[in-house]
Amino acid sequence: MLSIYKNLKECLHDAFQKALSEQEISHVASKSLFDPQLVNASRPEFGDFQANGALPLAKEFKLPPRQIAELVVEQLIQNQIFSELCEKPEIAGAGFINLRLKKKSLTKEIKVRLKDKRLGIPKAKSISVVIDFSSPNIAKEMHVGHLRSTIIGDSLARILEFRGHKVIRLNHVGDWGTQFGMLISYLKLVAPEALTKANAINIGDLVAFYKEAKQRFDLDDDFQKQSRKEVVKLQNGDKDSLKAWELLCNQSRQEFQKIYNLLDIKIIERGESFYNPYLKEIIKDLQNAGLLEIDEGAKCVFLSGVTGKDGKALPVIVQKGDGGFNYSTTDLAAIKYRFSPTPSGDGANRVIYVTDAGQANHFKGIFQIATRAKWIPKTARVEHVPFGVVQGEDGKKLKTRSGETVRLSDLLDSSIQRAEDDLRQRLIDEKREESESFIKEVSTTVGLAAVKYADLSQNRISNYQFSYKKMLALQGNTAPYLLYALVRIAGIARKGGDLNESRHELEFNEPQELKLIRELLKFDEIINEVEEELLPNRLCGYLFELSQIFNRFYDQVPILKAKNPYRSSRLSLCKLTADTLKLGLHLLGIPTLARM
């Protein structure tokens, strides 16, 4: 309904201008005073939109707000464009102007949308967007900690892509740094073959070795020295070290890819090591910009407006006392590269980081330094998209029973398994028989959809309570509920309803139909909002609401048994609902089913 909104806003703006220009207030020239404050109606009884603009003008014009509203309405009803779109406006409460769209304009919009493959969502003026998400660490397995970043990042990427932007999905994997020194020196002792031969040991062992190496590193001085030597060797480009590093990365990569394939996530790996050649230049840049200071032997940039424990400005270390670089340096190199024009950069207009909320301060610092170093173009945006931790049902950080971090692949398998158990039970209860391949497909789709949807449907800022039982529930704001609405529509088609039938004119009368129509037409606003605010839970909320309204319509209004033109009109609503749900779920990274 964005186009209608835009038209109405113009009408209202005009009406306010005209209504108030008749008043003898010359000193009120500020245009902002004439903001009609057109918003969606806060309740369905109030119609489709409400203009609140009369209220704040009351004081300025020394008139009761209702009287101002009346003056505006007088102007409005003389406007032909307005009268075609809306019923006669009503003034309510303190001076709200309530607007109700004519059925004709709603029907017209539906007709347009039925023919539009993009379901009313316009293509935006394309910009380059970098989305940094997922970002697991080499030589470690993906765990719950990567779940939210991966799912939220992917969904945001899908939405921005659909809006027509050029999206670069970057996997900023932890593939560099001191941990490799540790790991390589440990492997030399316990499994040297892993350093020379591909896939000599499995990923689980690698993870175990990593943990052991870390322990030894913390306890054993000699081992620590050895590890530091290995890091230096690696960073100096020693051939054997590099080869070992390559092997380890490749092995992890294969493991990550299995998960990305399962979740249908596309992402380009560009790990921390990519930025190695740029690190020295970063220090030089900061030096030239006069931002660099040496403190306790380390090269730092002191943040302005952020103080540490001692009340002094907080430093960000960009080069350690031993000359090594750390993650801040890498992140600075990354941000510079992303905003730098192609081909020596990504030429991004918007850079989005999807990481846990705990890193908020870190990114604030990075963004500040990048801004002061003038690496971010004035017209560009840089955003940290934070999210809370995944908690168990006890409200504490999610752990396995033995207190270990939950592996992502276990978590996903577990959800799929539960979906399968549910399905098999239901088949027994309903005396249905289905093939094994059907059962596999449905439980995989439902199991993964449940995990993704549960995560996305929550406001990402707050912590999120993980519960298989809730996410797989067939009722409530869950993936299975949404998928079921689609299955019902598919059922109508199977029973002989031609969803593409358009021989007849669209004709709607039932309140349930109009409610559904109004909801369907909101899709474009929601997508716009998510593009702007990067909150996928808004889209989830919308899809859930749409499913509920559809289910009421389906329950209360006969479709196949109705006579034309109602039958085909209702089938059209089914089609548009199905298309909207499918597209919406697709933008969340969730595939749909015809039967379940």
Add this chain to the structure above:
RNA sequence: GCGCCUGUAGCUCAGCGGAUUAGAGCAUCUGACUACGGAUCAGAGGGUCGGGAGUUCGAAUCUCUCCAGGCGCGCCA
């Protein structure tokens, strides 16, 4: 100690660039299956929006303050 985030129905959460009577879902209770898949729908109860103050004609929403919880706070990432 400082900083960031969170606090809305029994539970899980929407709403938060102010606006007409604060919304869902789950759970609880009551109804509806000769129906297009009841995996649904109709309805009921349940709230001083953490406390207090302020700005405003109007605050869950903005400001300040206090309380509670989570996370972070210099050479790990």
